[in-house]
Amino acid sequence: DAKTTQPNSMESNEEEPVHLPCNHSTISGTDYIHWYRQLPSQGPEYVIHGLTSNVNNRMASLAIAEDRKSSTLILHRATLRDAAVYYCIGGVDSNYQLIWGAGTKLIIKP
């Protein structure tokens, strides 16, 4: 069965970088890796996605391993507003639906 795995939770200090890992060992060669985050009492919000190369946008950076079996979402300077559940998506299933990880709850300490 295709699977995306993430740690349940992580803690970080405010204004420090955060590296959120994700394993997607069954991802196919043409499937993108996506990251979403869900702030309390809100719907999930798109963060970033990429295929092979590392990607940067105003919210975060995405580092993709050369074999594409894992990736890391990087928040360069975490703020209290970044406290959320971060979901990694590592490919699609036989139904062409995204394979969501269970999410990592990111706790930011002031």
Place this chain on the structure above:
Amino acid sequence: DSGVTQTPKHLITATGQRVTLRCSPRSGDLSVYWYQQSLDQGLQFLIQYYNGEERAKGNILERFSAQQFPDLHSELNLSSLELGDSALYFCASSPPGGPNQPQHFGDGTRLSIL
């Protein structure tokens, strides 16, 4: 603001009842997805529509059904409601281009069954 509108925001009803949740996708998006999120759980994919046609089904109960109308808005119908159906229901939309297009989510409908 994601551009996806869900109504109502909150719904309280009793077991055995039927409710309809509504979703208006972002302008230009043809796909609509429905997800269920129970308390402190991850997202469970229910069903996807693309331009009015059902595209994929996930773990959707037979008591639940959905449709997408010609104006592309979608409705999720939940019937014979049980206590376990209490959850957040999210709608998302995405543009044409397949599953690798980012999905944009609404703020959800919180359904409480008493």
